[in-house]
Amino acid sequence: MLSVLIACHDCDLLQYKIALAPGSSARCVRCSATLYRRPRHRIDYPIAWAITAVALFIIANAFPVLSLQIQGRETSTTLLGAALTMQDQGMPLVAALVLGTTVIAPALGLVAMLYVLIPLRFGRLMPGFVALTRLLQTIAPWAMIEVFVLGLLVSLVKLQHLATVIPGIGLWAFIALMLTSVAATATYDPHLIWQHIADLDTADDIV
Amino acid sequence: MARQLGLVACHVCALVCHLTDPSRSAHCPRCAAKLHRRKPQSVARTWALLLTACVLYVPANWLPIMHTGSLFGAQSDTIISGIRYLWESGAYDLAVIVFIASIVVPLAKLIALSLLLISVQIHWTWQPLQRTRLYRALELVGKWSMLDIYVVALLATLVHFQAVASITVGSGAIAFGAVVVLTMLAALSFDPRLIWDTTETDG
Ligand SMILES: [Zn+2]
């Protein structure tokens, strides 16, 4: 059976899979790439983190991230507002880049993750699940919430020379969203989904 | 190596599958993804993306990414002059962060990916482990170059007080954004297994 084997994605070395203790990961003996992990907790954890992340995502986008006061006048912006400004200033490509990496990629990632994981939690597979697993893999490098958070902090410090800057609810929500997204992906391993499905199949076979 | 045994790992679900005749297209029995021994045309694609990024790197640093208008006159900033301004105004930590994200990371990606490609093309056998680690580091740091794009977008949105001060985005932002995207795509299309292919004699 080939399912007991794993080929390293970074150096193609063929190795036998071994059972892991919870919270540990298997590394390639030749190049030390992480081959697969066994999260400490069950599939409930990434689901819980992802639901929290969805709530934070909505708050982060609904409220202003930064406000600025000069001579009694105030401006404030949400993330979408910043993308719209790029569009208004004749930079649709920059607008698309900001929108794609901070709104679309993270949102798609969270929705796809929940769509795959919640039915799986109850032993079911949703239609189009393979396409979504693939989508998750493709968009993962393009979700850049953590870089945007650093951008917010840099802007905050830069603007302090100019005027009074007030961090908005959106900024705090983005920081929380960054942390929960990290938690969601840290407790979830795509290999595990396939393992889970294999387990469901063998359970069916026994029945 | 899996390749020498006629085996290949599915790039979607990691299942090890038989692929005896690579000229015929085959699909993963578990998830139906198309099987490839290596990422298709990895070297050519990576070079194409990388060279385009190199060309755009010039306008990205030459053109202003930000125009500031205020009571004291108008001013245009490139990425480098923006960093110099931060340094001179005493924000050393910020200047260092922006310098690393906007200058060091893109430049390091362009140089390191070129070296990796050349090392694969001339069948270099030296230090495959170190080269793989270099590749992993590139994948990890790539996205942080987007920092300046976000900062410029936020500043341009917040600072519009007609006569007092207003900031607009410069065309350098388009070129710079393109460099970040292209170098990320280049890193994604490079296949680190090519590094190891040359270290083993094929059977
Ligand atoms: Zn390896």
Ligand SMILES: [Zn+2]
């Ligand atoms: Zn597969």
